[in-house]
Amino acid sequence: MRDAYDVIVIGAGHNGLTLGSYLARSGLDVLVLERRHEEGGGLCTEEVTQPGFLHNIHANYHTFVDLAPPVGDLEVRKHGVEYVRPEVQMASIYDDGTALTIHSDLEKTKASMARFSERDAETFGRLHTEAHGYIDLLLGTLMYQPPLSVKELTRALAAFGVEDRSEFLSVKLRRESINQFLDQHFENDKIKAHLAFHGAVCSYTNDVPGLAIGYPLLIGKIDNWHLCVGGSHRLAHALWRDLAQHGGTLVANAGVGRILVEGGRAVGVRLEDGTEIEARKAVASTVSVEQTFLEFLDAESVGEELTQRVKSDVKHKDWTLFSVHLAMNRLPEYEAAAFDPDVNRAWVVNLGYDSTRALDADWATIRSGQLPEPKPNAAVNSLYDPIDAPEGCYTGLLRQFAPFSFADGGAGAWERAGRWYGQRCVDAWTRYAPNLDGGIIEWAVDTPLDITRKLVNMPHGDWMMGEISLDNMLDQRPLPELGEYRTPVTGLYMAGSTQHPHGFITFGPGYNALQVMADDLGIEKWWQQI
Amino acid sequence: MSDIYTADWYEAVRDAINAKVGELPAKAVPEGAWHAVVEIVGDGASPYVGAEDTRRFLVRIENGMCDWYREIDTPNPDVSLDYRFTGPATVFDEIAAAQRDPVDAALDGTVKVRGDMRFLMRQAELVKVLLEAYTTSVDTEWPQGKPPYNGAAG
Amino acid sequence: MGEKMARAYDAIVIGAGHNGLCLAAYLQRAGLSTAVVERRHEEGGGVNTEEPVLPGYRHNMHAQFMEFFDVMPMIRDFGLEEIGLRTVMPEAQAGITFEDGRPPIILHRPDLLDRTHESIARYSKADADLYCELKQRAAKLEMLLATGLYNIPSQETQQQQALALAAVFGDLGISAYHATKTCKVIIDELFETDELRALLYRACVEWGFPVDDWGTAGGFLTFIMWTMANWKLVIGGTHGLAKAMMQACYREGVDLIENSSVERIVVEDGQAVGVVVRGEEIRANRLVASNADLRQTLLDLVGKDELSDLWVKRAEDYRYGPSHVLGTPVFCLYEPPSYRSARWDPEIDRCFYTVVGYDSAADMIRYIRDAYSGRMPEPGAGTWVNTIWDPTQAPPDRHAATGWYFLPVASALSAEEWADVRATFNDRFLEKWQRAAPNMTAGNVIAHRLYTPDQQEQKNLMREGDFSNGEFAPDQLGANRPFPEASNYRTEVAGLYLCGPSAYPGGGVHAACGYNAFKAIAEDLELPSPIDPARGY
Numbered sequence A: 001m002r003d004a005y006d007v008i009v010i011g012a013g014h015n016g017l018t019l020g021s022y023l024a025r026s027g028l029d030v031l032v033l034e035r036r037h038e039e040g041g042g043l044c045t046e047e048v049t050q051p052g053f054l055h056n057i058h059a060n061y062h063t064f065v066d067l068a069p070p071v072g073d074l075e076v077r078k079h080g081v082e083y084v085r086p087e088v089q090m091a092s093i094y095d096d097g098t099a100l101t102i103h104s105d106l107e108k109t110k111a112s113m114a115r116f117s118e119r120d121a122e123t124f125g126r127l128h129t130e131a132h133g134y135i136d137l138l139l140g141t142l143m144y145q146p147p148l149s150v151k152e153l154t155r156a157l158a159a160f161g162v163e164d165r166s167e168f169l170s171v172k173l174r175r176e177s178i179n180q181f182l183d184q185h186f187e188n189d190k191i192k193a194h195l196a197f198h199g200a201v202c203s204y205t206n207d208v209p210g211l212a213i214g215y216p217l218l219i220g221k222i223d224n225w226h227l228c229v230g231g232s233h234r235l236a237h238a239l240w241r242d243l244a245q246h247g248g249t250l251v252a253n254a255g256v257g258r259i260l261v262e263g264g265r266a267v268g269v270r271l272e273d274g275t276e277i278e279a280r281k282a283v284a285s286t287v288s289v290e291q292t293f294l295e296f297l298d299a300e301s302v303g304e305e306l307t308q309r310v311k312s313d314v315k316h317k318d319w320t321l322f323s324v325h326l327a328m329n330r331l332p333e334y335e336a337a338a339f340d341p342d343v344n345r346a347w348v349v350n351l352g353y354d355s356t357r358a359l360d361a362d363w364a365t366i367r368s369g370q371l372p373e374p375k376p377n378a379a380v381n382s383l384y385d386p387i388d389a390p391e392g393c394y395t396g397l398l399r400q401f402a403p404f405s406f407a408d409g410g411a412g413a414w415e416r417a418g419r420w421y422g423q424r425c426v427d428a429w430t431r432y433a434p435n436l437d438g439g440i441i442e443w444a445v446d447t448p449l450d451i452t453r454k455l456v457n458m459p460h461g462d463w464m465m466g467e468i469s470l471d472n473m474l475d476q477r478p479l480p481e482l483g484e485y486r487t488p489v490t491g492l493y494m495a496g497s498t499q500h501p502h503g504f505i506t507f508g509p510g511y512n513a514l515q516v517m518a519d520d521l522g523i524e525k526w527w528q529q530i
Numbered sequence B: 001m002s003d004i005y006t007a008d009w010y011e012a013v014r015d016a017i018n019a020k021v022g023e024l025p026a027k028a029v030p031e032g033a034w035h036a037v038v039e040i041v042g043d044g045a046s047p048y049v050g051a052e053d054t055r056r057f058l059v060r061i062e063n064g065m066c067d068w069y070r071e072i073d074t075p076n077p078d079v080s081l082d083y084r085f086t087g088p089a090t091v092f093d094e095i096a097a098a099q100r101d102p103v104d105a106a107l108d109g110t111v112k113v114r115g116d117m118r119f120l121m122r123q124a125e126l127v128k129v130l131l132e133a134y135t136t137s138v139d140t141e142w143p144q145g146k147p148p149y150n151g152a153a154g
Numbered sequence C: 001m002g003e004k005m006a007r008a009y010d011a012i013v014i015g016a017g018h019n020g021l022c023l024a025a026y027l028q029r030a031g032l033s034t035a036v037v038e039r040r041h042e043e044g045g046g047v048n049t050e051e052p053v054l055p056g057y058r059h060n061m062h063a064q065f066m067e068f069f070d071v072m073p074m075i076r077d078f079g080l081e082e083i084g085l086r087t088v089m090p091e092a093q094a095g096i097t098f099e100d101g102r103p104p105i106i107l108h109r110p111d112l113l114d115r116t117h118e119s120i121a122r123y124s125k126a127d128a129d130l131y132c133e134l135k136q137r138a139a140k141l142e143m144l145l146a147t148g149l150y151n152i153p154s155q156e157t158q159q160q161q162a163l164a165l166a167a168v169f170g171d172l173g174i175s176a177y178h179a180t181k182t183c184k185v186i187i188d189e190l191f192e193t194d195e196l197r198a199l200l201y202r203a204c205v206e207w208g209f210p211v212d213d214w215g216t217a218g219g220f221l222t223f224i225m226w227t228m229a230n231w232k233l234v235i236g237g238t239h240g241l242a243k244a245m246m247q248a249c250y251r252e253g254v255d256l257i258e259n260s261s262v263e264r265i266v267v268e269d270g271q272a273v274g275v276v277v278r279g280e281e282i283r284a285n286r287l288v289a290s291n292a293d294l295r296q297t298l299l300d301l302v303g304k305d306e307l308s309d310l311w312v313k314r315a316e317d318y319r320y321g322p323s324h325v326l327g328t329p330v331f332c333l334y335e336p337p338s339y340r341s342a343r344w345d346p347e348i349d350r351c352f353y354t355v356v357g358y359d360s361a362a363d364m365i366r367y368i369r370d371a372y373s374g375r376m377p378e379p380g381a382g383t384w385v386n387t388i389w390d391p392t393q394a395p396p397d398r399h400a401a402t403g404w405y406f407l408p409v410a411s412a413l414s415a416e417e418w419a420d421v422r423a424t425f426n427d428r429f430l431e432k433w434q435r436a437a438p439n440m441t442a443g444n445v446i447a448h449r450l451y452t453p454d455q456q457e458q459k460n461l462m463r464e465g466d467f468s469n470g471e472f473a474p475d476q477l478g479a480n481r482p483f484p485e486a487s488n489y490r491t492e493v494a495g496l497y498l499c500g501p502s503a504y505p506g507g508g509v510h511a512a513c514g515y516n517a518f519k520a521i522a523e524d525l526e527l528p529s530p531i532d533p534a535r536g537y
């Protein structure tokens, strides 16, 4: 490494790499520092079972493909990323043997829903069509721009009379939960269960007041789930390639320990091993608020008040994910295929939640620090990815909603519970697809504690890097004084998932921080071709 | 009375807009200059734009007022653009004829909006005034027929 | 999905092993648009670091130590240390330790040769004197050996090296004649200490020189004595080298096409003009080079139809293993081992590479002969606790250890037998480890796992688990590698070159196969030579 760069980006997740790439393409001398031995953060693909089985340890579902500007601006596809949009995107299998399937073709989805409720199928059709109409506006307003405040949004909605024009958008969504939204518009429990589950896998927990505000957007992209062929890490490679081909530098195994501040200005970083590197123009942190303000900086440079607020007011998700990665020699054949054969082709299958109440009950269990009876969702990427497993074999993924910390034993208890709970999740899957008995070669677990150990920027296993709730959204995220990507330290920016919009492979935080940095550093916004 | 999409017509639209904006309290009008392109894409139904053609009008707004406009023959004029509004000619015709609401057209995706949404949202009041002026204040002449057109798509 | 455009490059390199990356970087710098096509999702091939068991515990699944670091041209030519490559050179480098708590033998890095002397002298002053003398003199061979490595091999180079033996060691009674011996014979002739012999036999097989093959002893005196205990560790794991190489490639403009196994090399009128990847043809306007193994390259990718009978026969006769066949056990630990032998010399507890589980030279020989002849040996290992020197490779206050078992070739055991080895062998080794280091109890091991040669084969297509992709034996070494007609990196298919370890000098992290392949290509295409006059090669 050299000892000075124009901009130093901390963290090589997709947000850090995205920001770094744009800046490198803008002619700046950029260094991206990564603590792990691999770039990508949540874009992590590893052979944790056997050679040739490519498991996405974290992000598996890419739902902002072609919606997020960086995908095009940074020529992600030219760099080799291949996305597949599975025809049967999702399914729910219910305990009575029935099943619902969400397709890339709306008519098929409606037909599947109509088997449960014709009225709901029609309602869903209208909701989907409406949301598709304004998805670009929503994305432009709510995701790929520095945030507005809820107040500004409400005012604009009122001024444009949106409420009168739309069946589903309304200012009161900001007080409602997804459950309430669903209850107002839908009648069938199973359909509601699936739609609530969909919110939850996107981290919009169905029982949290205010999250209905984001729900139309989720429906607008409900059938935009993409698989990254060869594993999600390929996107990380593409972003790195873009960065380096434009003169930027990624250095892995280089955890940042301090941000160096002189005269109220960020002037560089010190690595955990003591190496100091100068940043001539700016430092951008894509890691947690806690790391940035409590470890990398101190009250002297950011003020006692902010330090205190970071300690007490930064909120994290109250549930997280437990994963099982499987190497398999056969595809699941669900008993529910007798009802709907398409479940065998569904990419992601919700196993067993057949009402919103069942989901709510598990949230309550999880929030009290207990493990729920497993109702994992199962994905077989190999259905749509021709190269993620050896010939004749398949890669499987179970995800289960789970607490980070046990009421009895804390987070550390995962060390003992992991294998046991993994077995129970596998058993649950096998109950719905009995042919899997004997079809599983090997499996490995990734517990909530493992998430935090692998990505130290995700405290509490918080894969969204900050609670998803109305008062932790938009310009209030992660704290009002940090909501616009700038910090009290001049030249220091927050550019990771702690910021608006939030975690997930959205590219949003990095892209939005870029806009603010471009304004401050006088960079011409070549990427905004209007 | 001016024919749709002619210099006269735009002149009239401009005057109408500026008159309305002039009535607004000063603080409702942001300072600064913006450039927007309106792209009217021929759709075979509107007689005002050839089926394969696109007509583009570049508009400059300064301090809320429409400073000038001109028809251009390139999608990328020599100014740095702040907004681009793109939609089928029939839809724009219907908007001008006050038969279709422009906000609806944006919400249902028939008119695509590119540019800084944040600013549009923050200036919702002003935007509404501009749109109203566009749709209702000019006495438009439709020499080749007025929408709804027979057999026009959506 | 968008339509795929027909892609074309000047040069296509098959395989993003470190040799392929090295070649690609030089090609692109010489003005050829270059793509590297790699079947895996990661670059680096054997230069690989993963977290295969628990998050935060890094393990080098293959290569551990970098012994050619100071001579590898790419590191300087592409400023790899400016773009992220960082290393440390542990003080205590290679040691052997014993269950009964006898003194260890520890070879220290070259600037601490007095410590090495002290350590061997606990057993034999004569051996200590001789070892240190040989080591110092071998250092003088560096220029000659490095020049040999980083040039297309010829019979002359080999003769020069044999002659150099006499020049450098002649007054010790060592001459070219010694090169005809086996490694075991020469080690036994030179050193009397059983413990030292055990350690040195092991060093031979690590290099790939079978201890019992006649005509390989020259390698011991030259390459092994030169590189022994000159080892560096890459901060964060060996993969850091691959990353820096990859980044250098990117910065030159190279493309990587990962997750893409080459299915065929397209040959038109005797000229290699492209490759087929998942049904798509990617054109190569000037050349194709292969980092894949010899047989795959010639027989599977080119195909017999495009080859002469002689080349088909040579490829079919080419052998893989039993040299260079390793199993990699990985261990997540609370504490690093603390050895009984440490009461003699605490440095053994900080040693980069520690050989555990052998009581005597005879034990070691039995182990090696078992593994080479396809029998599962009794457990014993070379172990690496890299976190002693680089704490970033495990969570705070934890340790990541990796090891090497020499094992039979992949085909010697059935899939079920290998599964059984994976299920049992580590536990058997751990019993031995605990006898040498009492704190290595079950309670100190948080998790462990074993990767067997059949898996190394699956992972990187290292045939038979042989990381050199070709046995190290006199008929497949030097200017005979992989066979005499192909030893200059060219093949009989115009525009098709070899740049992997099936070519000279073979396995190991030196990037010489890639560098030398570039030299051959540069000659053929009249590109600027990469030779740096100051370096001499």
Ligand SMILES: Cc1cc2nc3c(=O)[nH]c(=O)nc-3n(C[C@H](O)[C@H](O)[C@H](O)COP(=O)(O)OP(=O)(O)OC[C@H]3O[C@@H](n4cnc5c(N)ncnc54)[C@H](O)[C@@H]3O)c2cc1C
Binding pocket: A010, A011, A012, A013, A014, A015, A016, A033, A034, A035, A036, A039, A040, A041, A042, A043, A057, A058, A059, A060, A061, A062, A063, A254, A255, A256, A257, A286, A287, A291, A321, A323, A451, A454, A455, A456, A457, A458, A463, A464, A465, A495, A496, A497, A498, A502, A503, A504, A505, A506, A509
């Ligand atoms: C189990 C799981 C499943 C998920 N599934 C999905 C999914 O299917 N779809 C989806 O869209 N999202 C999913 N996510 C969420 C998604 O992975 C994250 O929200 C996303 O990765 C956040 O991106 P980021 O770039 O902001 O941060 P990250 O990807 O976390 O990157 C931050 C980087 O900073 C590094 N870092 C930390 N500390 C330091 C330091 N001191 N110095 C230098 N570097 C440091 C980290 O190692 C990391 O590489 C999942 C997450 C988890 C954990």
Ligand SMILES: Cc1cc2nc3c(=O)[nH]c(=O)nc-3n(C[C@H](O)[C@H](O)[C@H](O)COP(=O)(O)OP(=O)(O)OC[C@H]3O[C@@H](n4cnc5c(N)ncnc54)[C@H](O)[C@@H]3O)c2cc1C
Binding pocket: C014, C015, C016, C017, C018, C019, C020, C037, C038, C039, C040, C043, C044, C045, C046, C047, C061, C062, C063, C064, C065, C066, C067, C260, C261, C262, C263, C291, C292, C293, C296, C326, C327, C328, C404, C456, C459, C460, C461, C462, C467, C468, C499, C500, C501, C506, C507, C508, C509, C510, C513
């Ligand atoms: C357990 C173990 C320990 C080792 N320890 C050391 C050590 O400490 N020090 C040292 O110097 N060396 C060591 N080695 C040796 C060293 O790792 C290898 O010799 C070296 O990595 C070989 O490098 P390479 O680039 O030539 O080939 P490889 O690393 O084998 O790379 C070849 C690449 O080609 C790809 N490929 C193959 N076929 C195709 C195809 N059809 N299409 C596309 N891609 C293809 C493979 O996937 C692979 O990535 C060790 C090896 C092993 C296995």
